[in-house]
Amino acid sequence: MFISHLDVIRVFERAFRRANLPISYTKGFNPRPKMTFTPALPVGTTSCSEYMDCEFDEEILPRDVMIRLNNVLPIGIKILEAEVADNKLPLSSLNAASYVVSIEDGSNNEAKLRNAIKEVENSKEIFIEKQSKSGAKQVNIIPLIYSIEVLESNSEGIKILMKLSIGQEGSISPSVIISVLERIAGFEFEINYIFRREIYYFDGNKKIFPI
Incomplete structure (x- = not known):
């Protein structure tokens, strides 16, 4: 089962309450837990590299x-590592992600894909064409693509490694890249x-990972 980014946020809000952790809250009429997440993971995409920053009112070991x-987290969501953040690299500054995309190749069109x-x-x-609050606009996606390469090819299909831009400076999803490759190659x-x-x-x- 896949859930949206907003649902993930709600899951963690409830998890902090159920775990009785002293998370800090914002001030104002509608206080919210002080949590910051990496850019949203598209629904249907799996991951083992998501990050979250949070603040606590009391000192507590990571x-x-x-x-x-x-x-208290549901099956399928698990914290892999926790550390004290040094605030040198805020999550909002992350600008790149690598994806592995697996596709079927029943028509043996690997050569066309590579071309x-x-x-x-x-x-x-x-x-x-991308939709924005001001309407549809044309976007050049080449600056958003760091690299694309075929990782492996076998009877089960082809795995493609994509390194793409994310975040505030612009982002592109792997599914859009696949659509572009389909258009160029002439098959789906x-x-x-x-x-x-x-x-x-x-x-x-070089790559710099958040702490």
């Missing part, structure tokens, strides 16, 4: 937070799954 939350990827890599402009892919493997800050030379 390991205790992890254990107490995992005791389509090369065409994207060699292009300076590929425009798509059946997507088995999309998995977000990493989320990080990319400064043009």
